[in-house]
Amino acid sequence: MVTHKLIDLPSSTKRHEGELVFCRNCVMSSTRPRIEFDHRGWCNACVWGEEKKTLVDWEGRWKKLEALCDRVRKTDGFDVLVGVSGGKDGSYVSHELKHKLGMHPLAITVTVPLALRLGNENLERFKASGFDHIQVTPNPVITQKLNRIGFIEQGRPLFGWQINLQVCVLRIALALDIPFIMYGEDGEIEYGGSTETKNQWSYSMAYAIRVYLSGHDPMEELKKIGTNHSEADLYWWRFPTMDAIEKLNPQASHWSYFEDWDPYHHYLIAKEKCGLQEREDASSGTYTNFAQTDTCLFDLHMYLAYLKFGWARCSQDAGIDIRRGAMTRKQAIELVKVYDWQPLPEDFIVQYLRYFEMTREEFDAVLDQHANKNILKKEDGIWKPNFKIE
Numbered sequence: 554m555v556t557h558k559l560i561d562l563p564s565s566t567k568r569h570e571g572e573l574v575f576c577r578n579c580v581m582s583s584t585r586p587r588i589e590f591d592h593r594g595w596c597n598a599c600v601w602g603e604e605k606k607t608l609v610d611w612e613g614r615w616k617k618l619e620a621l622c623d624r625v626r627k628t629d630g631f632d633v634l635v636g637v638s639g640g641k642d643g644s645y646v647s648h649e650l651k652h653k654l655g656m657h658p659l660a661i662t663v664t665v666p667l668a669l670r671l672g673n674e675n676l677e678r679f680k681a682s683g684f685d686h687i688q689v690t691p692n693p694v695i696t697q698k699l700n701r702i703g704f705i706e707q708g709r710p711l712f713g714w715q716i717n718l719q720v721c722v723l724r725i726a727l728a729l730d731i732p733f734i735m736y737g738e739d740g741e742i743e744y745g746g747s748t749e750t751k752n753q754w755s756y757s758m759a760y761a762i763r764v765y766l767s768g769h770d771p772m773e774e775l776k777k778i779g780t781n782h783s784e785a786d787l788y789w790w791r792f793p794t795m796d797a798i799e800k801l802n803p804q805a806s807h808w809s810y811f812e813d814w815d816p817y818h819h820y821l822i823a824k825e826k827c828g829l830q831e832r833e834d835a836s837s838g839t840y841t842n843f844a845q846t847d848t849c850l851f852d853l854h855m856y857l858a859y860l861k862f863g864w865a866r867c868s869q870d871a872g873i874d875i876r877r878g879a880m881t882r883k884q885a886i887e888l889v890k891v892y893d894w895q896p897l898p899e900d901f902i903v904q905y906l907r908y909f910e911m912t913r914e915e916f917d918a919v920l921d922q923h924a925n926k927n928i929l930k931k932e933d934g935i936w937k938p939n940f941k942i943e
């Protein structure tokens with residue numbers, strides 16, 4: 554599921570000025586936005602991983618989901634909207650809602666820029682496995698402008714699309730009278746960050762803007778793309794009015810509140826039931842091959858995570874595997890050195906330059922501008938860590 558999988562990449566470097574600390578259980582560092590550590594030096598994703606095994610009443614939470622579904626289930630039309638990209642998580646959640654909970658889900662995809670063939674093929678296979686699906690393609694010219702601004706100003710090459718994800722889902726829910734919106738995992742809780750929603754089954758739009766868009770109000774960002782666009786042109790970027798939202802009052806929720814989030818289990822079910830196929834090689838920047846195959850801009854997004862915070866996709870994947878008991882911290886550190894601490898692969902550079910309308914020099918200058926000089930140093934043209942993980 555794409556919706557909140559993209560980790561937040563704020564441009565602020567305030568947090569990086571202090572001492573760099575690594576979680577004693579996984580390999581996540583203190584540069585992660587909103588992360589906290591307990592007295593043992595465990596990050597909140599690892600503390601949550603522990604709580605999930607011992608403290609959380611999963612049976613009670615599942616009953617809560619069943620009750621919510623009973624309350625909104627329709628005999629005519631769709632009762633739940635699920636964000637999908639053709640990846641494992643959205644496919645799994647759609648499958649469970651339909652076949653385990655007897656819901657009538659409408660799967661929604663917001664067209665991603667620079668889509669990859671495998672992602673498109675997986676989406677087709679997902680639909681063919683028996684789902685209703687709607688795809689929204691906001692004007693790619695406007696998405697490109699916002700992505701370009703996001704890349705230059707904030708180091709967020711998917712910024713325009715991230716706004717679309719929030720707005721399109723909400724607008725379709727309102728237009729089709731769908732009372733329930735189901736997202737995948739709450740990345741803040743599962744991977745480290747704010748834990749304020751860990752005991753809440755639904756969240757507000759204000760929370761979405763603050764956490765998923767780093768507090769950037771889409772309306773303020775839209776002003777930067779000039780005056781050539783009318784309000785009507787910006788329909789898929791403007792949040793509906795509060796009046797319109799409150800009329801239907803759709804409830805947005807994360808599946809990870811109701812069931813122990815297990816990406817590997819989702820992968821197995823999506824492969825068996827929804828036709829999911831993995832990459833033949835490992836994904837760029839990590840050792841896994843079954844996640845985030847929908848756009849090559851995701852590789853750039855994660856490289857910027859490395860430049861800003863000193864960790865990237867492999868650190869995040871390794872954390873998941875450590876918490877599910879499939880990897881030791883020592884193994885994770887070795888993998889991080891191999892995958893996260895690498896230059897941006899050249900595979901998609903031509904596509905990036907064309908998309909952002911930049912020369913290689915301009916593109917590299919943007920990357921350099923976002924590199925966190927407190928933790929990285931440039932050697933022979935390559936940004937290398939100026940720290941050690943032990």
Ligand SMILES: [Zn+2]
Nearest residue numbers: 576579596599
């Ligand atoms: Zn941790």
